[in-house]
Amino acid sequence: MADHEIEQPVTSTPLVVSRRDLIKGVIAAGAVSSASYLFRASAVWSQTSAPGAVERLVTLTVNGQQRRVDVMKQETLATTLRYKLGLTGTKIGCDRSECGACTVLIDDVPHYSCSILTHTVRGKNIVTIEGLASADGKLHPVQQGVIDEQGFQCAFCMSGFIMATVGYLKTNPNPSRAELAHGISGNLCRCQDYDKILNAMMRGAENLRRANRV
Amino acid sequence: MAVIHDVMPAFELFQPPTVDDAVRLLGQYREDAWVMAGGLDTFDWLKDRIKRPKVVVDLSQVRELSGIREANGGLEIGATTTLTEVVRHPVIRGKYGILSTGAEAAASPQIRNQGTIGGNVSQDTRCWYYRAGWPCYRAGGNTCFADTPTAINREHAILGADRCVAVNPSDSAPALIALDAKFVIRTPKGERVVDAEDYFIGPGTDITRMNILRPGDLLTAIRLPADWAGAKFYFEKVRDRNVWDFPLMNVASAMVITGGKIERIRLAVNAAAARPLRLAAVEDAVRGKEPNAATGEIAGRLAVQGARPLRFNAYKIPLMRNLVKRAIGGVEQAAWA
Ligand SMILES: Cc1cc2nc3c(=O)[nH]c(=O)nc-3n(C[C@H](O)[C@H](O)[C@H](O)COP(=O)(O)OP(=O)(O)OC[C@H]3O[C@@H](n4cnc5c(N)ncnc54)[C@H](O)[C@@H]3O)c2cc1C
Ligand code: SF4
Ligand code: FES
Ligand code: FES
Numbered sequence: 444m445a446d447h448e449i450e451q452p453v454t455s456t457p458l459v460v461s462r463r464d465l466i467k468g469v470i471a472a473g474a475v476s477s478a479s480y481l482f483r484a485s486a487v488w489s490q491t492s493a494p495g496a497v498e499r500l501v502t503l504t505v506n507g508q509q510r511r512v513d514v515m516k517q518e519t520l521a522t523t524l525r526y527k528l529g530l531t532g533t534k535i536g537c538d539r540s541e542c543g544a545c546t547v548l549i550d551d552v553p554h555y556s557c558s559i560l561t562h563t564v565r566g567k568n569i570v571t572i573e574g575l576a577s578a579d580g581k582l583h584p585v586q587q588g589v590i591d592e593q594g595f596q597c598a599f600c601m602s603g604f605i606m607a608t609v610g611y612l613k614t615n616p617n618p619s620r621a622e623l624a625h626g627i628s629g630n631l632c633r634c635q636d637y638d639k640i641l642n643a644m645m646r647g648a649e650n651l652r653r654a655n656r657v
Numbered sequence: 658m659a660v661i662h663d664v665m666p667a668f669e670l671f672q673p674p675t676v677d678d679a680v681r682l683l684g685q686y687r688e689d690a691w692v693m694a695g696g697l698d699t700f701d702w703l704k705d706r707i708k709r710p711k712v713v714v715d716l717s718q719v720r721e722l723s724g725i726r727e728a729n730g731g732l733e734i735g736a737t738t739t740l741t742e743v744v745r746h747p748v749i750r751g752k753y754g755i756l757s758t759g760a761e762a763a764a765s766p767q768i769r770n771q772g773t774i775g776g777n778v779s780q781d782t783r784c785w786y787y788r789a790g791w792p793c794y795r796a797g798g799n800t801c802f803a804d805t806p807t808a809i810n811r812e813h814a815i816l817g818a819d820r821c822v823a824v825n826p827s828d829s830a831p832a833l834i835a836l837d838a839k840f841v842i843r844t845p846k847g848e849r850v851v852d853a854e855d856y857f858i859g860p861g862t863d864i865t866r867m868n869i870l871r872p873g874d875l876l877t878a879i880r881l882p883a884d885w886a887g888a889k890f891y892f893e894k895v896r897d898r899n900v901w902d903f904p905l906m907n908v909a910s911a912m913v914i915t916g917g918k919i920e921r922i923r924l925a926v927n928a929a930a931a932r933p934l935r936l937a938a939v940e941d942a943v944r945g946k947e948p949n950a951a952t953g954e955i956a957g958r959l960a961v962q963g964a965r966p967l968r969f970n971a972y973k974i975p976l977m978r979n980l981v982k983r984a985i986g987g988v989e990q991a992a993w994a
Contacts, residue, residue: 629765
């Protein structure tokens with residue numbers, strides 16, 4: 444596909460199509476192409492074969508699966524995850540590295556997916572909130588901690604907090620409350636109180652230690 | 658503040674595998690190219706459409722630029738080493754503690770996991786007029802919006818202003834100056850090594866740049882010499898919020914004390930001027946004296962000589978005076994402690 448072509452991803456659906464259905468349709472289409480309502484044509488300079496030139500069609504490892512996807516040069520990982528791979532558990536709050544709602548793990552390390560190019564994470568292991576529960580549907584111990592403690596209110600910030608916590612616990616599985624607070628200080632919440640969130644995350648850490656012992 | 662647009666405007670992206678390839682690309686595209694390391698300063702500019710490079714050269718795949726190794730009794734830190742790696746490195750923690758503390762004071766955990774030391778020292782100013790795209794001096798225009806009677810300039814400069822009153826916001830820079838770090842630069846003509854304090858420039862030298870890099874140049878490494886390993890260190894950052902917040906001011910000092918007297922000292926502050934300031938006159942004044950509150954008092958007074966406040970940042974003068982005082986005399990214990 445040439446850079447300037449915008450493919451209509453869904454052609455045989457009725458005109459009125461909900462955003463969710465559209466996204467599902469796009470996902471079903473396999474190697475995913477640009478959704479025209481979001482992505483403008485991007486014919487910059489023609490492809491060159493200089494060392495380091497990038498291809499648009501890439502394979503990403505997301506939640507243990509290989510996903511083929513058509514990625515623009517300037518596309519952020521959050522955009523790819525949400526609007527091309529349908530993984531809408533990752534939220535976009537600020538799109539400016541200022542809130543943490545978009546936090547995902549890249550090779551086990553928490554990153555703001557709104558602030559990294561998808562092309563930069565080719566070959567890396569990406570884990571989103573959708574990838575935490577086990578195949579049989581059993582929640583991750585930190586997710587369970589959220590339920591145990593009723594940790595969130597609207598929960599828009601929740602997946603970011605959980606991913607930041609899961610990442611932090613890999614470096615320090617038995618943190619004090621103050622250490623965990625510092626470790627997940629790159630995440631904001633606008634409506635719950637941080638004390639309750641910390642209760643949930645501390646409970647999650649405890650759940651995780653217990654799960655790892657057995 | 659930030660307005661969320663759909664996606665960034667298009668650019669051509671290169672991810673060169675080696676420094677040589679990166680330098681070749683930068684040489685080829687010159688003014689059209691933007692160097693990107695972690696991208697955490699970069700993306701704001703691109704998303705807000707304030708800077709519109711045609712080509713982005715992403716350094717993330719250049720292995721040789723990342724990592725920390727021992728060299729000549731000191732350390733060499735690759736330019737794309739993340740701040741988190743700098744914070745956690747055992748030798749940096751053990752022998753060059755102010756760098757670890759300074760790097761950890763920056764931004765948020767996720768930003769430190771991705772932001773690089775090279776990007777941290779090369780980041781642009783946070784002046785919001787400039788970052789919002791106002792056509793000021795620094796942007797190539799002929800006025801400063803931060804230095805008018807109604808301007809909001811609480812975070813701006815008290816020293817070294819020349820038309821532009823912006824400050825350098827890096828938290829690692831003053832620590833690197835105190836440690837007498839050397840910056841290694843690849844230019845189209847070859848390699849160049851400069852002292853940390855000479856990497857940064859003020860508006861009097863070039864109002865559109867924060868450092869000496871020219872199009873085509875690459876910062877490849879930062880070297881920490883053995884001279885200051887294990888010295889007596891002080892780092893402090895003052896900010897409004899404990900996370901995500903740029904310094905209102907920070908200070909870093911390294912001292913070697915012999916027989917109760919300051920034998921050698923290096924001292925720097927940032928967010929006071931458009932470049933991190935090494936306070937050489939203060940160093941000269943306190944050498945040979947005891948590192949106590951009285952010496953700190955002298956140092957603090959000397960440090961702020963010539964400071965000129967703007968409408969909302971006069972507090973920075975006593976702030977700087979006190980930070981310098983603490984950096985030399987230490988923090989006095991409260992009477993009841
Ligand atoms: C919300 C937020 C809060 C922040 N808070 C702080 C803070 O409190 N303290 C602080 O110090 N910083 C802070 N920062 C800045 C952040 O720490 C730095 O932006 C980060 O270290 C930059 O590293 P990077 O690799 O991501 O930079 P990039 O965006 O990749 O690069 C920054 C600049 O440096 C240039 N550059 C980078 N590497 C090289 C190289 N090797 N050679 C030549 N040029 C290069 C780029 O061209 C660009 O102009 C904050 C940033 C954000 C977004
Ligand atoms: S302080 Fe500098 S960057 Fe800010 S408006 Fe004035 S000239 Fe521009
Ligand atoms: S959406 Fe990424 S940090 Fe806010
Ligand atoms: S629970 Fe609503 S933003 Fe955190």
